[in-house]
Amino acid sequence: MEPIIQVQNLSKQFGNIAAVNNLSFEVPTGAIYGFLGQNGAGKSTTIRMLLSLITPTDGNIRIFGMPLQQHRKEIFKNVGAIIERPDLYGYLSAYDNLKIFAKLNGMQPTHQQLMNQLDQVGLADRAKNKVKTFSQGMKQRLGIGIALIHNPSLIILDEPTNGLDPQGIADIRRLIIQLSKEQQKTVLLSSHLLNEIEQMATHILIIDKGKKIIADSAKALFNPAETMVEMATTDNITALAILKNSKWQSAIQLNRGPNIFLKMHYNQIPAFNSDLFHLNIQLVMLQPRHSLEDYFLQVTANSPSDTLILNH
Template sequence: MEYVLQTNGLTKKYRHFKALNQLTMNVPKGAIYGFVGKNGAGKTTLIRLICGLQFPTSGGYTLYGRKDTDKDISRSRRRMGAVVETPSIYLDMTAQDNLKYQYRILGLPSYAGMEDILKLVGLADTGDKRAGNFSLGMRQRLGIAIALVGSPDFLVLDEPVNGLDPQGIIEIRELILKLNRERQITFLISSHILDELSRMATHYGFIDRGQMVKEVSAADLEKSCRKCIHLEVTDTGALARVLDGMDAEYTILSDREADVYAKIGVSRLTLALAEENCDVISLRERDESLESYYVSLIGGQKND
């Protein structure tokens, strides 16, 4: 498998605090890689390192096969675009002028492709409207447009849907999927909105306290996320006794609800519960969500 980014024992230390601790990760070419972790887990530190904004304390990384210590690592970084924390846009300038400024920063000989970029992100008709008057979603799309200047094939996005309304979230999601599908752009996306990330990601990296806990493809994650039967009954105490007798794994959620992680015949279960004077109110199958998988993997409090 070909990788756009690989880290090897990457460590970043601030005095006595290790923001990254021997981090090893692998971002496949063409992937939408969801980088998942609590606030302070080290996600933004990793992004700053690979963008060249900071330098590792030890360990290293390769970007398109070039080590971070190579003299020509800047050539690999030219294939990157990034929106770190908040979009770097000038609020008193139009969308077009913001892009023109980025063209000049990169030393590009002309503004070729600028209109295509604006059209791609849905900002072609903003005219003389200043970015300061854009919605949050429009500003985020402008940030991505600026990151697309120079035709990168690797985009790094730090919390791209944070603070957006539902329509803005949908627009960013559709843009990411479109860029990945039509332009084969690889994405590294740091996000704590796990439900939204699960709609896009092809691969995941779960980080905690600066260390990689687990890397997994979306396909393998789907296999490992256990299906369960969600039951609503009149007495979960009776349900627990019946399930214990069947040697079935389960989780009691309340005095009326429980999840059962076993294949059990509905008729058999209903009859056994009836003998305990317990009625089944509702029953449905559901999959473990990315959020519950993350909480069980990392432990502790889940992110807000």
């Protein structure tokens, strides 16, 4: 099946600053595609180029197999999006907000269609309440309801949980998973909440300083055979030298500040721990790092103390 989004060699230059630098990736149809990066990494700039809000300096974007530049109007008939917080009419009800935005999209929905849409985002019981009385999480859900009013196949959400309390975040998470699993929507989701992405995403793209660091399925990224293990000893320099002359030499990955990182299958950790004793390495800490947060920090490491340990 053809990817729903195809980005090739995308770049955006603002003066001397390369906000996005030769970025390429594909979003599979039906995926919840987590788009991650530190503040200023280029996530929002990329999303704005996908939505034609800003023009790329270079590169190509295809959505639904069509070049964005030539088929913008046709493409966006089947795309729903929220960039940061939705703009809503606070003095109007949720129902009236939805009705107005539907008309702006050239639609004339029935009362039942509007209520069904509000029910989908968990706001049917607040249909007649003014939006100004809503929590930020409720406003965000209403914004997603508005983005879905024309039943798009692709939904693009830029930081949809920004500023929400834990309950609001959980509500948005459940809604996104429901849209993917029950309605077969494709969701491109930018967020800085790594734990939320880890719970939702089927695929993950990480960028840093406008460049792609990694893009793969969540299943592949968190393969037990690729578990990162962080260790600290009483003498890391000596421990590292010993390990480089042991059967664990090929597992050595990264020396981050004072600690040592190795990559191995999760099931190998007990044997590794036992070998450390026999190698007379005095262990202070041994910790598997297999969460998205750990992975993200590893691949976006930019501290001057970060050094790659070569396997020879």
